Amino acid sequence: MMKTLYFTLVALFFTSILVGQEVKFKNKSVFIDKQEALRYEQPFLADEITFKKLDSQEEVVYIKPAREDRGKYNEIVYYTLVFVQEKVSFETQKFNQKGMKSIFKQLVKEGVVLPDGTVNIEAMERFKVKYEDSLTKLLIR
Template structure:
């Protein structure tokens, strides 16, 4: 009985370990490549990054780096992640120094975005709860 339980635990560990695999994400020639397969198109223009379904202009995610109108002061910079089809905006200073590639990888890892370009609304809400800091709503501007 003890050997059976040990063998079962070993098999379950092997199954879980094989299913949990980090995805390799590359940005190359306006394509987001996941595990050596073109998966999404993207467009980067300075501090703006657009993710599209493959071979379309159907925008899935828009990411913007904001300097919070303080060009020389970097401590208040943040990233804004917009999901236009879901009407969800996330503003987070946690991603301030992170690359666009990092954010794409995080969206895939947390299963907010799947490899076909679909957004999981429930996982998106969890992601927003976890990372959204509502920076513009709590920023006071003095003239």
């Protein structure tokens, strides 16, 4: 009994280490697994953040928060994610309590942004299906 419990705990520990990717933001650079992958720009006093490739000015991901006032106590907060090279954008409310860097960490965790700074198109489509909200239909009312 103790051997199986011990083996299970050790297996869970090692799988969590192997599966999880570490994402750090330092000096306008993004490090994925301690290797510099992308640069990011977040202008002073601006809400948006842009992730670019290291060797060029090519944009990979652009994230911008937005607010829609619907009365005194009713405010809709959402994020617009734009994958520039793939010409795909969508809006989501699922990350309201998190910041834009946390959204990027989720993109890395789900395999959308790879450690070499490229976008996995299949993972991006899965991410879009999973997190997209039809906010424009809601906001037009």
